[in-house]
Amino acid sequence: MVTEVKSVGFVGLGIMGKPMARNLLKAGFELKVHSRSRPPVDELVSEGAIAADTPSACASGMDAIVTMLPDSPDSEAVILGDNGVLSGARAGATVIDMSSIAPAVSQTIAAACEAKGVDALDAPVSGGEPGAIAGQLAIMVGGKQEAFDRWRPLFEAVGKSYVLCGGYGAGNTTKLANQIIVAANIEAVGEALVLVRKAGLDPNVVFEAIRGGLAGSNVLNAKAPMMIAGNFDPGFRIRLHQKDLNNALLTGKELGVPLPVTALVQQMIGALVVGGKGDRDHSAIATFIEDMAATKIQGG
Numbered sequence: 001m002v003t004e005v006k007s008v009g010f011v012g013l014g015i016m017g018k019p020m021a022r023n024l025l026k027a028g029f030e031l032k033v034h035s036r037s038r039p040p041v042d043e044l045v046s047e048g049a050i051a052a053d054t055p056s057a058c059a060s061g062m063d064a065i066v067t068m069l070p071d072s073p074d075s076e077a078v079i080l081g082d083n084g085v086l087s088g089a090r091a092g093a094t095v096i097d098m099s100s101i102a103p104a105v106s107q108t109i110a111a112a113c114e115a116k117g118v119d120a121l122d123a124p125v126s127g128g129e130p131g132a133i134a135g136q137l138a139i140m141v142g143g144k145q146e147a148f149d150r151w152r153p154l155f156e157a158v159g160k161s162y163v164l165c166g167g168y169g170a171g172n173t174t175k176l177a178n179q180i181i182v183a184a185n186i187e188a189v190g191e192a193l194v195l196v197r198k199a200g201l202d203p204n205v206v207f208e209a210i211r212g213g214l215a216g217s218n219v220l221n222a223k224a225p226m227m228i229a230g231n232f233d234p235g236f237r238i239r240l241h242q243k244d245l246n247n248a249l250l251t252g253k254e255l256g257v258p259l260p261v262t263a264l265v266q267q268m269i270g271a272l273v274v275g276g277k278g279d280r281d282h283s284a285i286a287t288f289i290e291d292m293a294a295t296k297i298q299g300g
Helices: 017-026 038-045 055-059 072-080 103-115 128-134 145-150 152-158 170-198 203-210 218-229 238-255 260-274 282-293
Strands: 007-011 030-034 064-067 094-097 119-122 137-143 159-166
Touching: 007 017, 007 055, 017 030, 017 038, 017 064, 017 128, 017 152, 030 038, 030 055, 055 064, 064 072, 072 094, 072 103, 094 103, 103 119, 103 137, 103 170, 103 238, 119 145, 119 170, 128 137, 137 145, 137 152, 137 170, 145 152, 152 159, 159 170, 170 203, 170 218, 170 238, 170 260, 170 282, 203 218, 218 282, 238 260, 238 282, 260 282
Parallel strands: 007 030, 007 064, 064 094, 094 119, 137 159
Antiparallel strands: 119 137
């Protein structure tokens, strides 16, 4: 629980945003909410939140404004656009963009906030829908130490860990590193399980054999059972991982860093999106390997 009630505006009540906003309510924050879709707004209002018709109205009078949006253009439009968050935020408030976007865009948003006397933090998260519901997200933050320290109670309400990674944009640069590792790991798990299935082994047995060794990882533990079950109900959608890898490749180009494995996995993900699988969980990256090998991990 927060030691003193602080007011928070929350814009973006999608698959991640709604449970995060709910956890802020549970932690004792005064909450005002806005989203393009009305049903999640009404749902949270029934639990004690206040509805706002625009991002600007959602920001008005609030100590902090959290945004949880799909991509860079969305964050720019919602925060910096007409009737945007920044037009309603008071001097001394903090804009906390928890969207996963390009680091350069986070820096643009922060500069505009500073010009108005508003603090800014970019604070993307990892953990998917289950982590958002449980309040167990990993939060990667960019910005100034003072703003980070001030809003520790907010991060504690939605996450299990939160780290200030550096200045503006550092949170999203760290998130890109996270997404590179996750995507490559999922693809490798898919390759391995298709291989053992085609060799006539039981993927469940192989999973139990390797999970305690060096190949063990949170990704293996979370995604291998989904692949083995053929369950690709979305916790984190393929099309969102495509967006993150696009941002990683753009950032790599800007910095002069080759990302060859990232580019390869991005091509696989692109093929899956074109094939109509963009709204499946990113564990369905394994289906690209299944199709090439004409072998289903699930068997049968």
